[in-house]
Amino acid sequence: MAFIADPTCPICKTDLMEVQRVKADRGKWRTNITVDHDHTCCPKSDSCGRCIRGIICRNCNNALGYIHDNPATALAIANYLQT
Numbered sequence: 001m002a003f004i005a006d007p008t009c010p011i012c013k014t015d016l017m018e019v020q021r022v023k024a025d026r027g028k029w030r031t032n033i034t035v036d037h038d039h040t041c042c043p044k045s046d047s048c049g050r051c052i053r054g055i056i057c058r059n060c061n062n063a064l065g066y067i068h069d070n071p072a073t074a075l076a077i078a079n080y081l082q083t
């Protein structure tokens with residue numbers, strides 16, 4: 001794994017070194033760390049390398065995917081949670 005200056009998820013502040021590997025289906029292991037990239041640059045699951053935004057945890061990466069990287073939706077979710 002490459003050196004990470006700040007080993008926490010920039011979104012949820014989870015220690016990425018603590019969640020590095022999790023048990024997946026059928027006893028296989030998978031990483032819980034993902035490379036986040038801008039899907040408007042590379043709509044496929046793989047990045048071209050020019051559009052990498054950072055290293056984040058899988059939960060935050062899934063959340064970004066569910067809201068389609070829409071900042072307005074993220075703000076609406078935050079506002080909803082604060083009511």
